[in-house]
Structure formats: C-alpha cells, structure tokens
Amino acid sequence: MTNKDLANAIFPNITKTIEDYEKEYPKRNLPDGAIVSRFAPSPTGFMHLGGLFQALIDYVIAKRSGGVFYLRNEDTDKAREIDGALELIMDTLNSYNLTPDEYEYNGKMIGNYGPYIQSERKEIYHAFIKHLIEIGRAYPCFCTKEELDLMRENQETMKIRTGYHGRFARCSRLSIEEAIEKIKNGEKYVIRFRSNGNFDNKFVFDDLRQGKLYLNENDIDEIIMKSENMLPTYHFAHVVDDHLMRTTHVVRGEEWLPSAPKHIEMFEAFGFEAPKYIHTPLIMKKEGDSLRKISKRKDPEASMSYYDKLGYPKIAVIESLMTIINSNYEEWHQENPDKKFTDFTFSADKMSTSGALYDLMKLEDISKNIISKMTKEQLCEESLAWANKHSESLKDLILKDKEYYKSIINIEREKENPRKDIAKYSDIESLIWYMYDDIFYNKEKDYEWKNVTDKKEIKNILDTYMEKYIDLTDKDNWFNNIKLMCDELGYASNMKEYKKNKEAFKGNVADVSTVLRVALTSKSNTPDLFEIMSLLGVDKIKQRFNKIEA
Numbered sequence: 001m002t003n004k005d006l007a008n009a010i011f012p013n014i015t016k017t018i019e020d021y022e023k024e025y026p027k028r029n030l031p032d033g034a035i036v037s038r039f040a041p042s043p044t045g046f047m048h049l050g051g052l053f054q055a056l057i058d059y060v061i062a063k064r065s066g067g068v069f070y071l072r073n074e075d076t077d078k079a080r081e082i083d084g085a086l087e088l089i090m091d092t093l094n095s096y097n098l099t100p101d102e103y104e105y106n107g108k109m110i111g112n113y114g115p116y117i118q119s120e121r122k123e124i125y126h127a128f129i130k131h132l133i134e135i136g137r138a139y140p141c142f143c144t145k146e147e148l149d150l151m152r153e154n155q156e157t158m159k160i161r162t163g164y165h166g167r168f169a170r171c172s173r174l175s176i177e178e179a180i181e182k183i184k185n186g187e188k189y190v191i192r193f194r195s196n197g198n199f200d201n202k203f204v205f206d207d208l209r210q211g212k213l214y215l216n217e218n219d220i221d222e223i224i225m226k227s228e229n230m231l232p233t234y235h236f237a238h239v240v241d242d243h244l245m246r247t248t249h250v251v252r253g254e255e256w257l258p259s260a261p262k263h264i265e266m267f268e269a270f271g272f273e274a275p276k277y278i279h280t281p282l283i284m285k286k287e288g289d290s291l292r293k294i295s296k297r298k299d300p301e302a303s304m305s306y307y308d309k310l311g312y313p314k315i316a317v318i319e320s321l322m323t324i325i326n327s328n329y330e331e332w333h334q335e336n337p338d339k340k341f342t343d344f345t346f347s348a349d350k351m352s353t354s355g356a357l358y359d360l361m362k363l364e365d366i367s368k369n370i371i372s373k374m375t376k377e378q379l380c381e382e383s384l385a386w387a388n389k390h391s392e393s394l395k396d397l398i399l400k401d402k403e404y405y406k407s408i409i410n411i412e413r414e415k416e417n418p419r420k421d422i423a424k425y426s427d428i429e430s431l432i433w434y435m436y437d438d439i440f441y442n443k444e445k446d447y448e449w450k451n452v453t454d455k456k457e458i459k460n461i462l463d464t465y466m467e468k469y470i471d472l473t474d475k476d477n478w479f480n481n482i483k484l485m486c487d488e489l490g491y492a493s494n495m496k497e498y499k500k501n502k503e504a505f506k507g508n509v510a511d512v513s514t515v516l517r518v519a520l521t522s523k524s525n526t527p528d529l530f531e532i533m534s535l536l537g538v539d540k541i542k543q544r545f546n547k548i549e550a
C-alpha cells in the first residue's frame, strides 16, 4: 500500500489537485511592487483596537503600492464564533473608510480569489492535505486527549521540550495499513503535518518589522486538520489561503511569530514561496508609571465600540493610530498637513520594536484639532449623524433649530485660531446646553462666581449693565460699554493701571466680564461672551440677569 491509498481512504471524494487550484487562482496581474494584503480576523464578536491597527497597515501598504487589500473571515473555530461578528467587522471597516477591495459578505462575493470565508474552503484544504499525505508529509494521528496530556506531563517531568515531535510523534510511525485499518474502524483522528526540521538548527527569518531573526527550525508535527468538522487549523489555512489568494504581505500580531517556523516549513513542503511578514507589536497603555498591554477585559478603549459611542471623528482615530504605526508619521503629517494618511509611505522597520503605546490624551488632541478645522456645516452633519445613533438629546437639540445650533457651534470657529474645546461629539451638549432656555432654566446648576461673590455687588453690576450699558451692535461698542461701566462702578477698565495700583479699585474689567458671563451661562469658562450674548439677544439676557437674586 502507498501513501496514495491512505490519501484516498481519507479523502475519497476529493478529485481536484493542487495544480488545478494553481490554475484557478493564478498569480495576480498587478504592477511590479504592488502589495496584496489581507485582514483576517476570527469572528469572535469583537473589533479590537489592535485589529483596526493591523487593518490600517494592510490598507495603507496596499493602496500606496497600487495593490489589493482583502478581507478573509477566519471562522474555522466554530465554538468561538459569534453571530453578527462579520457584520461588525465589515461595518467597522466601512465606517473607517477602509473598505476591502475583495470580500464576501451577505451572500455577495467581490473578487476572484474567494471564497473569502474559511469554512467555505473545506474542499480546497482537503485537496492540499491530500497532496501532503500523498507525498508523505502528512498523516492521520489517533492519539487521544488523555494520551497527549500524559505525554506532555512526562515531557515536563523529564524536562524535555513539550509537543508532538521526534520520538514523541507516535502516530508518525504507524504503517499505512495500520492507519487505514483504524480509519475503517471509525477511530477518531486528526491530520498532522510531518516535519523534517531539526530544532537545533537555526534559520534566518526576515521579519519586515524586526529585521533578521535567527529562529529554530520547526520539528513539531502540527495538527493541520481537526477531527471535528474536518476543518483546518489556523496554521494550515494560513499557508493555503495566503498562497492561493496570492498575499504578498502578512500583517499579523506578534503572538504568531513563534509559529512562523511551522508556516515556513509548510510553505516549503508545497514548494511555495512564503509571503513577507510584518508581525505587529502589542498595543500598550500607560498605567501609573508603567506600561501594560491594552486588555479586552479591563480597558473599554480596547474595543472599537468605545470610539463610536463617544463620537470621535473616524479620521481622528485613524490619525492617532498612524502616529503609533510609524514613528515618523507625526513629523510627516506636520510637514504635509493637506495630505491624506494614504499618501504616507509606511515602513515596517519604523514601527516600534517594543509595544506600541496608545495614548487617549493624544487622540483627544488630534481630535480637537480635526474638529476645530471643520466648517459649521460639517460639524453639524457629523454630530447629527453621531447623535442619530448615540444621543437622543443632542439629536433633539440639533433638529429643533439647525441654524441656531450651527451658530452656536460656530462661535470662535471658521477662523485662524478656532476654538479647540470639542474632542468628540459627546462633548458638545455639555458645552452648549446653556444656550437653550428650556434646558437652562430646568437644570440644577452651580453658578461659578469667581472674584466677585457678593450677591449685592453682582446684582448691582447686572442692573447697571441692563439699565445703561447693554449694547450688542458690534464687539468694539460692546466692550467699550463694559469698560465705561467699570469706570462708573469703581473697577479698573485698564489692566495696566489695575496692576499698578490694585487697592484703588474694587476689581478689574475681567472680573466684571466674568460676572456677566456667569450670570448668563452659570459657567466661568465659555467661548466668546459677545457672541454668546448676540446669539441670545437682549430679552433673554435680561431675563437671565433678572433671575439672579441679591
């Protein structure tokens, strides 16, 4: 009996050969240097910041080189699969404008290299496994979990490297007859790759991020097909899919680096060229003085839903990730403020060699800058789109009077040094509520009085202002009037004079403006007071001032 008999006993219905598949999925017809990259998440119901980080690299390197970026759904672990997970992944990529060129979704397949869902590729994997069995590079293994646990325990007590290798690879020594007999008897089995490697030999592995690494050859007979569902393991699916889909660059988490020798050996067993690899660093966060890995369990910001809920502009999240993807991105962006992130030339060797430190404060800064440059129309539309999904109350405010809302958010905007107090759409309501009478009067609020706290004095300022000085014709007049009132009431209208002789005055023009500001809004810190007053108008101002009791 030959290996062919064994292969036929296991896969009697597989007739296509790997050559057939080579023809079906020929080399892609792309310009020289074009990169084919893929995002290959497992559908576990969660879109991690690290996932977007990888997808972003995939996207940038493919687009910049005139290549292809595709999405592959790695759903071979049926136990961990969550309904709607692919939808979440697709929605996230689409919302960040990182739509893949090729994918399979909702029964629709875009691209000539699919299926892009691994569970639909079973026949392909079987053909490739069949080939390995025929050439003696794969075999069925009948070891039970108990036997494998015992083997591991023995290895541990003997202080031998654990795993199914060398003399421990028992089933690798079964004769073809024995193996076929066991299969006929209905014994459960997995398929293992037959390694020819020697762990004591080193080989050079060129990781595009970390450079040349000296890794030990693989000598583990890794499982390539599970017994349940006869689906492949990650290791095998990676080799077959990235070969057939003609991936040139694999961007994946560095937790896969220790498995790279297995993958390289499998590519060699088929005679395929391995893709280039970029193993990405862990995303870290600062906690006190130390750094730790961002954790799905502990850190809400690990999930992309966090950024959605708070309403950061998508481009701000992308920019913040770009700054940790390449150390020179920020400088490049400052020098090329009008260019898009896709114009940037990513270099894997400019990635952090340790972890990539993600800083939410940095995101806030980037985001404030981006929002500050939006026109009022843009900010109105973006914040409304966000509110439609995440905030009934902001949505109501906007729709009640869109023009008024635009005027409010446009205070100190669309100018050279625009306001930068909005980092995310969920900040907006807390910055504008006092512009709406119905909210203003119904809200419990603390008036944030500053230097002038005596209620009689406050009342005196407000009354005098209302009687004689209220004037909203233009900003100069308005301010002049406040200064005139200062002179009348014994406050310094000129800061220099005030500094020279503080005792001579009750306070200064800033103190008086603060009284007006706080009486009007309850806040001591607001954008431009003249603009706020102009938007509210004389009647509302008077109404609010009259509410302040001595």
Ligand code: GLU
Residues within 6 Å of the ligand: 039, 040, 041, 042, 074, 238, 250, 251, 252, 253, 256
């Ligand atoms: N499905 C694997 C994961 O989610 C993909 C790794 C890879 O990109 O090759 O970790």
